[in-house]
Amino acid sequence: MVAATPCNWAFVGTLNKAAAPCVARGRRLLASGRALQAVVVNAGNANCATGEQGVWADQRMAELAAAQLQLVPELVLTASTGVIGQPLPVEKIAAALPNIRLGPDIDPFMEAIMTTDLVPKMAEATLQGGARVVGVCKGSGMIAPNMATMLAYIVSDAAISQEELRRGWQEVVDRSFNQVTVDADTSTNDMAVLLTNGAAGPVDPKAFWQAVEQVCVELARKLARDGEGATKLLTVRVTGAKSDAEARKAALAVAASPLWKSAVYGNDPNWGRIVMALGKAGVAFEVDKVRISLQGIPLYAGRVLEFDRTRASQAMQAEEVLVEADLGLGDGQGVAWGCDLTEGYVRINALYTT
C-alpha cells in the first residue's frame, strides 16, 4: 500500500513481549516523528522469534520495497503475519516485488494480507465535504485484546495534524479493535495504523474521529464474525458499570468466556455463564443489582426470571447474538465483540498442522 505523498500517521502495536521485529521497527519509525508513505506486508510467516536473522530480514523487506517504490526505507512500514518461529525467506519477497502492480483499488492489498480469514474485511465512511476514511484489516485467530490484535490499516485523505492523529488513535483502538476477542490469545505481530495524506483538505476533527471510529467498529465486528470456526457474531453490551473502562472490561469477559461461547454455539440460553463471566471480570459487581437480557428477552433482574427457554433458544439461532447486561452501579457503558466457540476452531488449530 503506497500513498502519492508522505502521510501523517499513528500506530498502535501489540503488547505481547515477544513482539516481532516489524512491530519494534514500527515503534522506532513512530518515535522518529517522520511521515510514512508505504506499508509492505507479507502473510504466512510472522517473522517472530527468529533472532538476528529476523531483524535483518525485516529491514531488508523495507529496503526492497523502498527501492521498488523509489522511497527511502524510513518511509516504509513493514508487517508480517503467519506462523511464528520460521525464518523469513526474504529472497521470495525480493523476487515477487517487481511483479506487484500498483493501482487505485485497495482490494488486492486487503486480500493479500489474509491468512486464515475466510472473507476480506473493509469498511468506509465519507465526511461532509467529501473526505473519505477507508479501513481494511485481517485477523481470525490469536485474537485477544491487548491492543489491536490483528493488522488494520485505516487511510484517509482528510488533513489532520500528526499530533491530533496520535492523540486520538489509541482511544479509538480501545473502543473498537481492543474490544474484539476470538480466543484470548494475543498475537505477536499486531498493529493498527492510521494514515492521512491531507489531499481532501482540513476537516472537523470531531467528525473525522467519528468516521474513523465508525470504520473501526465495523471492522471489529467483521473480525469477530470471521473468528476461526465461528458461526455467529456475539455482541455484548454492558451498561450501568462504574466507568466506561469497567464496562468494556466486563463486556469483554463475557465475549471471551469459553463456556458462554460454547452455549452461544449450542443455542443454550444458559445465562448463569454470563453471571459467572461478569463476576470474574475484575470490575465492581453485585449479583443482586444485575439485569441480563439475551436477544432482547429479559432473563435475570437481580433474581431469576421466568422465561420461555424454547423461545430464547430459537432467538439465539441468528447471525448475531446480543447480550445486554446492566450492572446497576453507575453510568459506564461499553461493547465487546466475539464469536461462538465451535468444533471448527479446534479443528483449524489442531487437526490441520501448521
Add this chain to the structure above:
Amino acid sequence: MVAATPCNWAFVGTLNKAAAPCVARGRRLLASGRALQAVVVNAGNANCATGEQGVWADQRMAELAAAQLQLVPELVLTASTGVIGQPLPVEKIAAALPNIRLGPDIDPFMEAIMTTDLVPKMAEATLQGGARVVGVCKGSGMIAPNMATMLAYIVSDAAISQEELRRGWQEVVDRSFNQVTVDADTSTNDMAVLLTNGAAGPVDPKAFWQAVEQVCVELARKLARDGEGATKLLTVRVTGAKSDAEARKAALAVAASPLWKSAVYGNDPNWGRIVMALGKAGVAFEVDKVRISLQGIPLYAGRVLEFDRTRASQAMQAEEVLVEADLGLGDGQGVAWGCDLTEGYVRINALYTT
C-alpha cells in the same frame, strides 16, 4: 463428610464476585474462628444468582444436615456445584438426608460431589509416625485459577493448630489448585478446605505441609487430566523467571492458551504458540533468552533450532505432554497443569444443553 470430633480447618473460596451463598457462608464461618465438623455438598445445582431464596436454601441445607448429625449448624460447611441460576430445591435434600449412611470410607462422598467429572479424584500421603493426609476433589470445566476453582477437601488426623493451618493453606493452594486451568472460566462456587482432627497427635509442621502439597498437586494433576473433553494432561514447567510467582504466571499462560492447547490435541509441535503465550503472560520476558523444550526435545534456544518435526509430533502422542521453558532471567520456577482443547470440550458445553 463428618468427623468424630470438631476439626481445625482452613478455607480458600472463589474470587468470582458472583460467589454463591455457600462460599459467603463458608467465609463467615471461617471468620468466626470456630471449629468445623462436617461438610454437606449437593451436586447438579450451584445455588448461585438465586437471590434471597438461595441464601435461605443454603442456610436450610446446613440446618438439615446439622439436625441429622446432631450438631449445631455452625459446625457444618455447605457447598453446591452445578448449574448457575436455578432455585435450589432444598426439599429434595431434606427428603434424601435421612437415607445417607455414614461409614469410614471416603469413596461415596468423593463420587457424590462429581458433576461432569469422568473419574473420581483422590490422593493421599502418610507422615512419619502414621498421621495421614487424604484429599478428594471434583472439577472438570469452569476451571481457571482465581483460587481453588473446584471443590477440594483435604482431611488429616495430624494435630496442627488452627493458626498454622490458616497460615500455610493459601500458599499450598497457590502452588497446586491455583495452577490448574481447563478453560479460563472461574466458577462461582469453588472452595478448597483443609480439616485436621488431631487424632494422630502432633507432627512436624514442615512434613505436614509437604504431605498436604503432595496430595494437592496430585489432585491438581487429576483435575487437569479430567478437564472437559481432554485427551491429555498438559504440564508446563517454567524456570529462570524473575520470581516463583512470575514463573507460575508464565506457566499458566501457556497451559491456558487455546491455540497451544489445540496444537497439543493435534500433536503439532508448533512452539511459536508457546513463545506467544509466554510473551502475553505479563511477566518479564526477553525472546532472545528463552529456551523451550517439548517432551525433552529442545525446540528453541533464543533462536530457531533444527529438530525432527515427525519425531516431536510422535513424542506428543502421549498421556502427558511436558513443556519446559527457561526464561533465562532469574531463579523463579513454577508449574501449571492443563489439558488439550478438543471438539469434546465444545460438544460438552454446547451441544448437550444444560
